[in-house]
Structures are given as C-alpha cells and as structure tokens.
Amino acid sequence: MRKFSLLDHELIPKHEIMSEEDLKTVLKMYNIGKEQLPKIxxxxxxxxxxxxxxxxxxxxxxxxQTAGEAYYYRLVIA
Known part of the structure; x- marks a missing residue:
C-alpha cells in the first residue's frame, strides 16, 4: 500500500530544504539575516x-499567474 504524500496534492506547493550556499545568496540578495525570514x-x-x-x-x-513562479523562504523553528 502506497503512503499518501502531501506533496502530491495540487494545492501544496513545492517545498525543498535550501543548501547553505543557496541560502547565503538569498540572504545577500535581500540584505537580511536568517532570523529575519518568516518562520514555519x-x-x-x-x-x-x-x-x-x-x-x-x-x-x-x-x-x-503574473510571475510564472514565485519563491518564498521560511526558517524552520521548534
């Protein structure tokens, strides 16, 4: 029996863990610190x-609809 995956649902957007290198690029681009990102x-x-x-x-x-793809970043907290 196959386990249901939330990521297979059409309303759930793609989620992926960022590499440290990609994260550094994003933080530099927005000139912010990691703790300033929205939380999840x-x-x-x-x-x-x-x-x-x-x-x-x-x-x-x-x-x-306007940008094709939009990216959002969330810091995982306990």
Missing part, C-alpha cells in the same frame, strides 16, 4: 514530510 514550525506536516530540522531554511515554489 518544525511540526508542520509538509516540513515533517521533507525532513527539515529547526534552523534550516525551506524554499517554497508557488505558481503565479
């Missing part, structure tokens, strides 16, 4: 599914 709890179902840990940053890719 470690017990969020999608965060649990992708295996993100507190302190990591997740990149969320959403489809946008």
């Amino acid at each position: 709890k470690v017990d969020d179902p999608v965060i649990q599914e992708i295996g993100a840990q507190a302190g990591e940053v997740v990149k969320i890719t959403r489809n946008s």
Whole structure:
C-alpha cells in the first residue's frame, strides 16, 4: 500500500530544504539575516514530510499567474 504524500496534492506547493550556499545568496540578495525570514514550525506536516530540522531554511515554489513562479523562504523553528 502506497503512503499518501502531501506533496502530491495540487494545492501544496513545492517545498525543498535550501543548501547553505543557496541560502547565503538569498540572504545577500535581500540584505537580511536568517532570523529575519518568516518562520514555519518544525511540526508542520509538509516540513515533517521533507525532513527539515529547526534552523534550516525551506524554499517554497508557488505558481503565479503574473510571475510564472514565485519563491518564498521560511526558517524552520521548534
């Protein structure tokens, strides 16, 4: 029996854990620190599914009618 994946649902955008190198680029681009990013709890179902840990940053890719794809960044907290 196949386990249901939240990420397979059409309303759930793509979530991925960012590498340190990619994170540095984003933080420099926006001239902010990691703690200034919006937060997401470690017990969020999608965060649990992708295996993100507190302190990591997740990149969320959403489809946008105007921009094609829009990127959002969330700091995982306990």
